Amino acid sequence: xxKKLRLITRIGxxxxxxxxxxxxxxxxxxxxxxxxxxxxxVFISVDMEGIWGVVHGNQCSxxxxxxxxxxxxxxxxxxxxxxxxxxxxxxxxxxNDSHGSMRNIIASELDRRAELISxxxxxxxxxxxxxxxxxxxxxxxxxxxxxxxxxxxDHTISGAVIYSIKINGIEMPxxxxxxxxxxxxxxxxxxxxxxxxxCRQAREILGNDLVTVSVKEATGRFAARNFPREKVxxxxxxxxxxxxxxxxxxxxxELKPPYQFEVNFHNSNQAEAGLLVPGVxxxxxxxxxxxxxxxxxxxxxxxxxISLASGS
Numbered sequence: 222x223x224k225k226l227r228l229i230t231r232i233g234x235x236x237x238x239x240x241x242x243x244x245x246x247x248x249x250x251x252x253x254x255x256x257x258x259x260x261x262x263v264f265i266s267v268d269m270e271g272i273w274g275v276v277h278g279n280q281c282s283x284x285x286x287x288x289x290x291x292x293x294x295x296x297x298x299x300x301x302x303x304x305x306x307x308x309x310x311x312x313x314x315x316x317n318d319s320h321g322s323m324r325n326i327i328a329s330e331l332d333r334r335a336e337l338i339s340x341x342x343x344x345x346x347x348x349x350x351x352x353x354x355x356x357x358x359x360x361x362x363x364x365x366x367x368x369x370x371x372x373x374x375d376h377t378i379s380g381a382v383i384y385s386i387k388i389n390g391i392e393m394p395x396x397x398x399x400x401x402x403x404x405x406x407x408x409x410x411x412x413x414x415x416x417x418x419x420c421r422q423a424r425e426i427l428g429n430d431l432v433t434v435s436v437k438e439a440t441g442r443f444a445a446r447n448f449p450r451e452k453v454x455x456x457x458x459x460x461x462x463x464x465x466x467x468x469x470x471x472x473x474x475e476l477k478p479p480y481q482f483e484v485n486f487h488n489s490n491q492a493e494a495g496l497l498v499p500g501v502x503x504x505x506x507x508x509x510x511x512x513x514x515x516x517x518x519x520x521x522x523x524x525x526x527i528s529l530a531s532g533s
Contacts, residue, residue: 259312260312260313260354260356261310261311261312261313261356261357261465261468262311262312262313262314262315262354262355262356262357263306263311263313263314263315263355263356263357263358263359263465264315264317264348264350264351264355264357264358264359264403264408265299265302265303265314265315265316265317265335265358265359265360265361266317266319266347266348266358266359266360266361266399267295267298267299267316267317267318267319267320267326267361267362268319268320268347268360268361268362268363268364268395269281269291269295269320269321269325269362270320270362270363270364270373270374270376270415271361271362271363271364271373271414271415271416271419271436272291272294272295272298272361272362272436273294273297273298273436273437273447273448273450273453274290274291274294274437274447274450275291275294275362275373275374276373276374276437276443276444276445276447277374277443278374278443281320281321281374282321283321283322292325292326292327293327293330295325295326295327295362296326296327296330296331297454298361298362298414298436298453298454298457299316299326299331299332299361299362300330300331300332301453301454301455301457301458301461302359302361302412302414302457302458302460302461303316303331303332303334303335303461304332304458304461305457305458305459305460305461305462305463305465306359306461306462306465307334308458308462309461309462309463309464309465309466310465310466311465313336314332314334314335314336315335315336315338315350315355316331316335316336316337316338317337317338317343317347317348317349317350317351318337318338318339318340319346319347319348320362322340322341323339323340323341323343324339324340324341326339338350344521345402345517345520346524347395347399348399348402348403351402351403351406351408352406353406353407353408355406355408356408356468357408357409357410357411357412357464357465357468357471358400358403358408358409358410358411359410359411359412359413359461359464360396360399360400360410360412360413360414360415360423361413361414362414362415363394363395363396363413363414363415363419363423364376364394364395364415364416364419365394365415365416365418365419365422366385366392366393366394366395366422367380367383367384367385368384368385369394369418369419369422370418370439370441370442371418371438371439371440371441371442372416372418372419372439372442373416373437373439373442373443373445374442374443375418375442377393377394377395378395378398378524378527379527379530379531381487381531382486382487382491382527382530382531383484383485383486383487383527384485384486384487384507385483385485386398386482386483386484386485386523387481387482387483387485388401388476388480388481388482388483388519389476389477389480389481390481391426393426394419394422394426396410396413396419396422396423396426396427397426397427397474398520398523400426400427400474401474401475401476401516402516402517402520403473403474404473404474404475404476405475405516405517407473408473409468409471409472409473409474410427410431410471410474411431411432411464411465411468411471412431412432412433412434412460412461412464413427413431413432413433413434414433414434414435414436414457414460415433415435415436416435416436416437416438416439416445417435417437417438417439418439420433420434420435426474427474428471428472428474430470430471430472431471432460432463432464434453434456434457434460435448436448436453436457476516478513478514478515478516479512479513479514480512480513480514480515480516480519481510481512482510482511482512482513482519482522482523483504483508483509483510484508484509484510484523484526484527485505485507485508486507486508486509486530487507488507489506489507490533491507491530491533492506492507492508492509492530493533494529494530494532494533495509495526495529495530496509497529498511498522498525498526498529500512500522501522501526509526
């Protein structure tokens with residue numbers, strides 16, 4: 222009888238140890254899972270006209286001696302944002318150089334934690350590289366749409382060709398056209414930087430929840446009051462840090478199909494080459510129109526019409 226009791230006691234003790242080990246293992250796995258960083262990918266599209274210090278087209282052109290300094294400001298603004306993102310919990314940052322030739326950012330000076338997409342042409346141009354794996358999108362150094370004032374270097378995609386672009390009746394700056402690409406992939410635009418007028422247009426189109434950081438106040442098309450440099454860099458970093466910690470509150474910018482595009486050129490000759498494209502109609506001497514069910518298809522056709530007009 223005593224032997225049986227001892228045996229039962231031993232079995233009970235071993236069972237207790239087994240259960241204890243299982244509970245400890247589950248708890249440890251739970252802690253490991255909760256402590257592991259969830260993926261938080263951020264896409265940054267960086268233009269040049271809205272960068273701190275830039276007030277003239279010469280600074281944005283590789284042919285000008287002023288260009289090298291503007292490139293430095295461009296990478297500094299971008300690095301401040303990247304630093305804030307990683308402090309705020311970002312696990313991956315992809316930067317797309319989005320100005321002109323798209324070879325402006327000094328690659329060797331970009332924060333080493335970020336990836337850089339450089340060069341052109343690219344199928345999605347300023348938005349090349351974005352997809353549904355990203356949790357947030359940021360527009361840095363952006364500018365106002367053509368015809369804005371006061372605004373530094375206002376234009377829409379091509380200052381030499383485009384007078385205005387409307388999509389579903391809304392006159393769009395680049396930030397709206399590109400914001401809809403982000404929305405197509407289910408990615409919210411959470412932050413934008415540029416001059417005061419650009420930030421105003423961004424909130425008007427993308428929503429008041431959008432975090433905007435003004436780096437300068439335009440006094441004309443080629444003149445601005447640049448805010449203190451150290452404060453700007455601090456504001457860019459802090460804005461990105463706070464923004465990325467609460468991405469759930471930002472809504473997608475989505476346009477509803479069918480997508481009606483109206484492209485208004487500077488002169489009638491620029492519109493003529495686009496008539497060679499099936500589905501494109503001329504609704505005014507300088508204006509072409511087309512409709513698509515797929516937004517990316519419409520965007521690419523828009524870019525094709527601009528390219529045709531540039532060669533006319």
